[in-house]
Amino acid sequence: MLFNKFFKHDTFHITLSKIAIRNFKTSKKINIGKLITKNKIKNHEKHSIEDIELLLHEKHHDVLESYPTIKNVNKIIDVNYLPVFKKNENQFNILNKIVLHFGDLTYLKGDAVVNGTNKVFELMKEGNGYDCSGNFLKTCGEELFNDMKNAKEQNKGKSIILTKGYRSSYKHIIHVVEPYYNQTQKLKNCYENVLLTAKDNNFKNIVFPLLGSGISLFKKHDVVISCLEGIYEFMKKRDNFNAIDKIILCTITDSYWMLLRDSIYIYLDINI
Template identity: 30%
Template sequence: MTAISEKIHVVQGDITRVTVDAIVNAANNGLLGGGGVDGAIHRAGGSEILEECKKIREKQGGCPTGEAVITTAGRLNAKYVIHTVGPVWQGGKHQEAQLLRNCYQNVLQLADQYHVETIAFPNISTGVYHFPKPLAADISAEEVSSYLNEHKQSKINKVLFVCFDEENYRLLLEKTN
């Protein structure tokens, strides 16, 4: 096990219940909450998250696919929520893989800007956006490992992949061990 992999952990559970500096939200472009993990984070974190998302919408009109923005975490056991918009799977012919890679890169860069030491990721785009779970697992493990390897000065010392379902959990466990 390398020093990088010692920083990466895979757990199965509810991302709204973990204690970390930043929880990553698989948001939609409008940043107003929704279903899946996005809705769960907004419900658990409370209205403070939505209010900050509305301010971001007023300033920049939402969040483009592959990009990331940061808000308070409200009532969650975290300081921040980093919202990123994953791609909707369209057969792989519309740069979906690169857009998902961008999600991880932009989240990690934003986390470093805010001196985040511990961060929890959900399985971005693998729910209602129908991104193939095996490919998403490859991309998430590769991007996080590459980022930590290339950014030795990063303060991030623990990355949790919090998988809601058994399939994503098993796939990520295979990729990170």
């Protein structure tokens, strides 16, 4: 079975085998094998990955034509109405729980949203360079900033703090300490720990920004793979799978969206 990748060079089309694609490097010396793991690709030999070189640049893509976006509107959308990325006939397929959303998480409504922050749980109205925008934090109101001072004192040494959603459209906010550059295992653990917190508090849906995509200096493919592998490690247990109805992955960056779109089958199209 061939694992195919098609791309144009002038008028020529080149087809690479499943083995060749893992070693293929673009002109930027990016190895496709870094985006896929050997033990998982076997179940997805027919999946086609687009030229990774395109995904590593902040260019405008025609994402809006293929996926709905909330932009400069006042309407709040309940995440229960967002369609899953792909409905699988097997009820225990992880993709049945995953939503990939291109848009501002400020305009979504759900049980919980994740705020990536630093080790002192710093909140800044201008945007703290992490992964919930200052715009979202401001919608929560002054009460969040005031209560966070007490919450930090009561949760010293912890990596997760749970607060109310205040004036935002979310019932709760899960604040999680992000690791820094190259600490990919810790980044994966962030997703597992946040999802465990959601399970323990009976949150049925949870909205994630892409943790590590702010000032934490992770490479883009590490951000995406850590996200998907962290979710997989949690969801592969049946009781965890049953505890969560929807996981919404939210981004406003087209290159991240495209990486997620092309990698999600490899990591999460799995029956548990």
